[in-house]
Amino acid sequence: MNRVRHRRGAEIEGAAARRFDLRRLLALIRKESLQAWRDPSTLLIAFVLPAVLLFLFAYAVSLDVRRVRIGLVLESQGASAQALAAAFAATPYLDVTFARDRRELTGKIVSGALRGYVVIPQDFEHRLAEPGGRPLTQVITDGSLPNTASFVASYAQGVVQTWRAGAGPEAPRAALVLEPRYWFNAELESRRSLVPGAIAIVMTIIGTMLTALVVAREWERGTMEAVLSTPASVAEILIGKLSPYFVLGMLSTLAAAGLAIFVFQVPLRGSLPALLVLSAVFMVPALGQGLLISSLARNQFLAAQIALFSGFLPAFMLSGFLFEIDSMPVWIRAITFLVPARYFVASLKTVFLAGDIGSVFLPNLLTMAAIGLVFFLLAKRATRKSLE
């Protein structure tokens, strides 16, 4: 054992006397790794939080609407009105509460107990018999939840439409039909596009947040100056600091990808090497940003706040992971180009759901690397300045 270590040490010495001392670097990496490994909060953030996040994105954050609570006011006693009411009660996407009077329901919409209601009016049979007349029903929604409101409106209209097509006397007319076919996600589960994106959030937390804290702590305690005054070069110190977190980030990605594939049933249509290369390249801007934040902030409170508002929240809101970038105003779309997670989210969704598509990966990889390089250069300048 001893002899092996000794021989390895000698080899390393011979190989690396060029720019910096590899043995010193390895010692630094070892020290930082131990420090990271021994802190329970590191493991919490690298393995427990990702598992929780993935679980939530798989089951809690669902864009697939189901069983929206609505009311149904049946003012007409006619047979057709009863049949339409039965059609509403039968749909799996609505949870219908019946009422005689619309005033009963107003308060329930204000309190949030109901998301809308449908009124089948007194003269419903009359309206049905008279084509081109007044609308058959009235739909009221809770506009304070715009997404649910538009779902209730369009779904209720659909129920009436379908019911009329089935019950109406006229033969169905030949019409123009749009046949949608969903590529990459034929089952249309929002989980399949959310879970890969969640990996980008996890990596941002580890790369940017954790690194910013760890390095800021050294500055805060004054140990950074102490380390800088040793023979170790700045590059060695930084590589020593960052490589354990790089490894941690990659391990966490692997664990998250395993969870996504085997537990949450997200397909990996691309290749594992592609996923690993994408993740490794994303770690460059993530770590660079963390380093830059720590060398600007120099204390953990500031570093945490800056990492939260410049790293985590933008990765969450501006990466296209949850909210469509195309739908944002021009000036925000311009900001999203500076968010490294944007490129990673697009690549992750592609590698999981579509496959290895070089024309998607290559520009994203190059941009992530370029942003990372800028972060590192800025961090280097900020570090040097502080020592003067």
Place this chain on the structure above:
Amino acid sequence: MAQRAGRLSFARLRAQFTKEVLCTLRDPRSRMVVFMPPLLQLLVFAFAATLEVRNVDVAVHNQDAGRWSHELIRRLEGAGFIAQVRSVGSAGALRDLLDRGKAIAALEIPADFSRGLAAGDGGRVLALIDGRRSNSGQIVAGYLSAIAAEVGAEAGAEAAPETAPAAVRHWFNPNLVYRWFTVPGLTGILALFSALLITALSIARERELGTFDQLLVSPTSTPEIIISKSLPALAIGSLLGLLMIAAAAGLFGIPLTGSFGLLAASLVLFILSVVGIGLMISAVSATQQQAILGAFAVGVPSVLMSGFATPVENMPVLLQWLAQGIPLTHFLVIVEGSFLKAMPPGDIFMNLWPLAVIAAVTLTLATMFVRGRLQ
């Protein structure tokens, strides 16, 4: 808590409160970081956080030279949600645009499209949708179907006009402006993160620096420590929340239809319950890093389950119950209701008492954790 200690000194409390506020806000950089970024984020995220679909590109491969395919494309070009209709010459090019994410949907119009429509046989258009963007994809498919139905209706114009299935009215937000939902919610989320981070660090910082032991041997009682550590975050968080509520009403022009007083009182209680959680985290953390990461491990899942990103009722029942234990869930109902729905005090109270319970439980637990350190 206070009676039990019997050693609560107002003068001491005031001195400690002053010291804590100074500690947080003395550094000009800290001052800036506490107030500026949340307000900036409010501005940016108000426009970013939308589930609407706008400004997307659609690809078309048209094999038909007839009138109706041109009519369909003309209508697509006029549609508000489409930025550009890209015409391509082959099915392969269509597929490529979709693969690269350059188009969210791709329409394949067959060669006999106009002929079939003109003959009254109806027509079919295949729409390939990018399932990677599953939610937007579904919305786009809905919009495209509506456009196709219009063209179909025009082609068969001789048929009798149909009665509309429903007259729709959206209460509280007639035009369904998404921002009216996001901005009030964001005030809660951003205030939550600020208050959580400030309190989580409070005890942990002293412990890391070693000054916590000094605090423990001083005449200060445990409730005094808890109160003095909560008040600054409570003050800063509430102030931040009020600033953002003012911005929502003034800058974004979102109607504040409910009672401002009740909303402000709810905000303070909400921040207090968050402060309780933050102090619990702080009391069990040995270092600032642990405290910050712990705050994160609690804060992020809270936001996800609160109903901001997607409605609570879409979640499995078990998680819906769990969501009731999250302060943000209740505050979101209050803040959205107060802004848009003129929510009456009764409904607000229904969401206020869970906040009070959470605050009482977490602050008591935090006191116990700190006292546990003494033994």
